[in-house]
Amino acid sequence: MDQKVHLLDCTLRDGGYYNDWDFEPVMVAKYFQAMSAVSADFVEVGLRSFESHGFKGGFAYGTDDFILNLPIPAGLNIGVMVNASELLKYEGGPIAALQKLFKPADQSPVKLVRIACHAYEFEAILPGVAWLKQQGYLVGGNMMQIADLPEQEIEKLANAASQYPLDALYFADSMGSMTPDQTTRIIGIIRRGWAGAIGIHTHDNMGNALANSLRAVADGATWIDGTVTGMGRGPGNVKTEHLVIELEQFRQVKPDLTPLLSVIEQHFRPMQVKCGWGTNTYYFLAGKYGIHPTYVQEMLSDSRYTEEDILAVIEYLQSKGGKKFRAEDLETGRNILNGGSDGHWNPAEQLSGKDLLVVGAGPSARRHRAEIERYIRNKKPVVISLNTQASISADLIQLRAACHPIRLLADSKEHTKLPQPLITPVSALPDNVKEVLKDKPLLDYGLSIKESTFEFNETSCVIPNSLVISYVLAMAASGRANRILLAGFDGYGADDPRSHELDRVFSLYANVEAAPPVISVTPTKYKIDTTSIYALGGYE
Numbered sequence: 001m002d003q004k005v006h007l008l009d010c011t012l013r014d015g016g017y018y019n020d021w022d023f024e025p026v027m028v029a030k031y032f033q034a035m036s037a038v039s040a041d042f043v044e045v046g047l048r049s050f051e052s053h054g055f056k057g058g059f060a061y062g063t064d065d066f067i068l069n070l071p072i073p074a075g076l077n078i079g080v081m082v083n084a085s086e087l088l089k090y091e092g093g094p095i096a097a098l099q100k101l102f103k104p105a106d107q108s109p110v111k112l113v114r115i116a117c118h119a120y121e122f123e124a125i126l127p128g129v130a131w132l133k134q135q136g137y138l139v140g141g142n143m144m145q146i147a148d149l150p151e152q153e154i155e156k157l158a159n160a161a162s163q164y165p166l167d168a169l170y171f172a173d174s175m176g177s178m179t180p181d182q183t184t185r186i187i188g189i190i191r192r193g194w195a196g197a198i199g200i201h202t203h204d205n206m207g208n209a210l211a212n213s214l215r216a217v218a219d220g221a222t223w224i225d226g227t228v229t230g231m232g233r234g235p236g237n238v239k240t241e242h243l244v245i246e247l248e249q250f251r252q253v254k255p256d257l258t259p260l261l262s263v264i265e266q267h268f269r270p271m272q273v274k275c276g277w278g279t280n281t282y283y284f285l286a287g288k289y290g291i292h293p294t295y296v297q298e299m300l301s302d303s304r305y306t307e308e309d310i311l312a313v314i315e316y317l318q319s320k321g322g323k324k325f326r327a328e329d330l331e332t333g334r335n336i337l338n339g340g341s342d343g344h345w346n347p348a349e350q351l352s353g354k355d356l357l358v359v360g361a362g363p364s365a366r367r368h369r370a371e372i373e374r375y376i377r378n379k380k381p382v383v384i385s386l387n388t389q390a391s392i393s394a395d396l397i398q399l400r401a402a403c404h405p406i407r408l409l410a411d412s413k414e415h416t417k418l419p420q421p422l423i424t425p426v427s428a429l430p431d432n433v434k435e436v437l438k439d440k441p442l443l444d445y446g447l448s449i450k451e452s453t454f455e456f457n458e459t460s461c462v463i464p465n466s467l468v469i470s471y472v473l474a475m476a477a478s479g480r481a482n483r484i485l486l487a488g489f490d491g492y493g494a495d496d497p498r499s500h501e502l503d504r505v506f507s508l509y510a511n512v513e514a515a516p517p518v519i520s521v522t523p524t525k526y527k528i529d530t531t532s533i534y535a536l537g538g539y540e
Helices: 025-037 064-068 084-089 094-101 119-134 151-161 180-191 209-218 240-246 258-275 281-288 293-300 307-320 328-334 363-367 369-379 405-410 412-417 431-436 468-478 497-510
Strands: 006-009 042-047 078-083 112-118 138-144 168-172 198-201 223-226 355-359 382-386 399-401 422-424 442-444 446-449 460-463 483-487 518-520
Touching: 006 240, 025 258, 042 112, 078 084, 078 138, 084 094, 084 112, 084 119, 094 119, 112 119, 119 138, 119 151, 138 198, 151 180, 168 180, 168 223, 180 198, 180 209, 198 209, 209 223, 209 240, 223 240, 240 258, 281 293, 281 307, 293 307, 307 405, 355 369, 355 468, 363 369, 382 468, 399 468, 405 412, 405 431, 412 431, 422 468, 460 468, 468 497, 497 518
Parallel strands: 006 042, 006 223, 042 078, 078 112, 112 138, 138 168, 168 198, 198 223, 355 382, 355 483, 382 399, 399 422, 422 442, 446 460, 483 518
Antiparallel strands: none
């Protein structure tokens, strides 16, 4: 068995999830020079794929013609990765798919082919390994999401691999949840059935990527993946620049770091600022609970998701299970409540026939605070504030509303100090939220979530999401308010998804026959009727 430690950089493959595999040519040229200078054993230049939905750059397909036109220095070994899922669904089967994708190795610039497999795909793809070896390629099998598999299952996969001519059997810390001790455990189990070279691909959700990689080397792994600056899905991977330093003694090469550090500062660091890979508390939680990092990556790239939304989804996936990414789970988790509730409080008791002034957190509420307060004192609308915000004098606020369980938990101490009764869907809240608020005066107005829907009942509503403004709009309709005046709902930029979402909420609401009119009394970018707080007769 080859004991040399191989450093494989897969930046152009794993990093492509952030830019659709469309890397800038100038950066690519400098990157290849940097990989040559640090004596990377292999560079994985991307995927080799049939997938044709949407635009992707050349590194998503990694064809021989594309690779031959890249400025690759002499002596730099090239690899590509294929996904087992594509090979297995190919009409003629995996070998027919590979025949379509690969020429014999002596006619190709590619030396290494790695196949990424889930456990349930692994054995079905192994005949393809034999075919690739017959064509002259080095072949790696990458087992994903095996950290939580039973020992017997891992050992079974390792035994199956031993029946085929794999050059390296990889395992990936797909959820970024492993510790060095768990790394040792996995390698020990693999060794029961596999005597060949072992590789590892680590993710950095919990900040353990480098430690896990080095522990793997100490335990005999000889193929180690990294990416420049850790560029990769979600929290990213172990950083190649750190591996180069730490593996120097094992690889017995003296790397020149200057070109690598230069391309990092000139190109990768600005990309990282723009795209945002790298670990944070959300990724740490995802790793801790075994949740696929793509959930966090998608939410962080979508400004509609607030901090409490992200935490709500993570909490939801912790109980539901989130090892496999499903886009529909994002909205379900974002709107999480313990089912629906009927409620017990009828808002008509306080709102019927009256104007409702809803005070939001936008800067305009503070800027026009004096006039808003004069209007309240003179006209005496029912005044409701969202969550714990206080843009106007607290003694003028009669009610508060909150319905997002994570936001409620985060604000719970503040709510207990505020004197106003809190309108909230009590029976739908998680037990930990109800416990914190047990001594708070609560008005139980029921809530259920249903996409694109507003429905109003005496003591409950159905709304399209868990936004507190949706909840308050429905409450006003249930309570037969005269009209709804909004102060401090400034809105966001035209291209901000939050603006589109709120405009959609207001539009859905306006189309319901029983809905009172909504009017902003301070400047707003939302597509709603607007007047001026100064025109409402506050001095009459």
